[in-house]
Amino acid sequence: MTDVDRTTADPAATGARGEGLDARLVVDRGSFRLDVTLTAAPGDVVAVLGPNGAGKTTALRALAGLVPLDDGHLRLDGATLDRTPPESRPVGVVFQDYLLFPHLSALDNVAFGPRCRGASKAEARAIAAAWLERMNLAEHAGAKPRRLSGGQAQRVALARALATRPRLLLLDEPLAALDARTRLDVRARLRRHLDGFEAVAVLVTHDPLDAMVLADRLVVIEHGRVVQEGSPAEIARRPRTDYIAQLVGLNLYQGRADGHTVRLDAGPAITTTEELSGPVFVAFPPGAVTLYRDRPSGSSARNLWRCEIAGLESHGDQIRADLTGELPLAADLTTVAAAELGLHPGASVWATVKAAQTHAYPA
Structure with a gap:
């Protein structure tokens, strides 16, 4: 059975497991310098998070070969790719806006990659049809991108990236273009597809929920440097910068x-x-904070600070209060509680937190 036959029969086939990703990405852009190390074993999904301007997109483009390295190295399954042109790398990319060819059907969009890798038109279309079937898009094979929903277009873009059997899959904010309802469904589908992907996947996102649900490991970068990495549970439990703390609430x-x-x-x-x-x-967490208008006399909380309301905003089904004073902090309370306390910007309050609701860990 040929490689094309194997891929047609089993779209999840991605070749024998290799050594995975070993990269140090150094890119100088005048006042900005990216210096990030990324490693991952085959089957790993790594999410790269960071604030705007942190270097997430630069790192992804460097992995794809769209930005040259000024220093460092990029090895994939033991092969050095530093000077390999983008079109020759075993890399699949799903861009934020998907970049589907508007004049091609979903089938021909997916078949484009295999055709570029030397497959005949019939072979490429067979591979594409198998992937569209796997993505539950077989009935949309003849549709042009303009006739697809956001979720369908995202799955076509993913199928196109996977149809070349990449050893590295790069996902650039893959859910950012979707509305909230579609995002829930597509996120679950994407998780299932990534579970079956035997090579390395790197996800760039600013959305903590996407990262927590989709990734096995998080790498957080700020100002072009890695500031923390670990499993989603580790990151959420022990944040080490203000950005990460805000990310996990x-x-x-x-x-x-x-x-x-x-x-x-x-x-x-x-x-x-x-x-x-x-x-x-x-x-x-902000939910551990209890607010009072007068200094509480019967509270068992060991921590008590006098604060002032700096701002109030809706946060899900609650109100998030931004406090300044002895200890700047965020507090969550119900709309009813906020109304009963008569909270407004400038109001003085007392904030308490029980010792049992805090978590201390070595810096």
């Missing part, structure tokens, strides 16, 4: 621990259940 502080007391670098002390010594981070 936690208040985060840094200070020095002496037993159960953490003296913050800038601010008051926080009492924790953990007994630590030396530099630490302390985190707690």
Whole structure:
């Protein structure tokens, strides 16, 4: 059976497992320098997150060969790709706006890659048909992109990227163009497809939910550098920068621990259940904060600070209060509670957090 036959029979086939991705991406752009190391084993899905301007897209384009490296290396399954032109790399890319050819049907869009790799028209179309079947798009094989929904176009773009049997799949904000309802369905479908992908997948996103659901490991970059990496659970449990804390929805502080007391670098002390010594981070969710208009006398909370409401905004089905004062923090409360407290910008409040609801860990 030929490679084309195997791919037609089993679209999930991506070749024998290799060594995966080993890259140090160094790109100089005047005042900005990207210096990021990425490693992944075959079958891994790695999400690269970071604020705007952090270097996420530059890293993805460097992996694709669209941006040359100024230093570092790029090895995939043991082969060095530093100087390999983009069209010769075993890399598939799904761009944010999908970039489907508007004049081609869904079938011919998917068949385009295999045709470029030397397959005959009939072979390429057989491969494409198998992938569209796998994506539950067989009935849309003859449709032009303008006749497809956002979710259908995303799946065609994914099928086109996978039809060349890449050893590295790059996903650039693959769900960003979808509305909220479609996003839920397509995210679940994409997770299933990635579960069956035996090579390396790198996902670039700004959406923490996409990253948490789709990826096995997160790499967070800021200012062109990796600031934290680990499993989604590790990142969510122990954020190490303000950006990551906001991403996972936690208040985060840094200070020095002496037993159960953490003296913050800038601010008051926080009492924790953990007994630590030396530099630490302390985190707690906005939902752990209880607000009072008057200083509470019967509260069992060990942490109490006088604050002022800096702003209020809707946050899901709750109200998120931005507080300044002794300890800047975010607090979540119900709309009813906010109304009963008479909260408004400039109002003085007391904020409490129980020690059991904080989490301290070494810095």
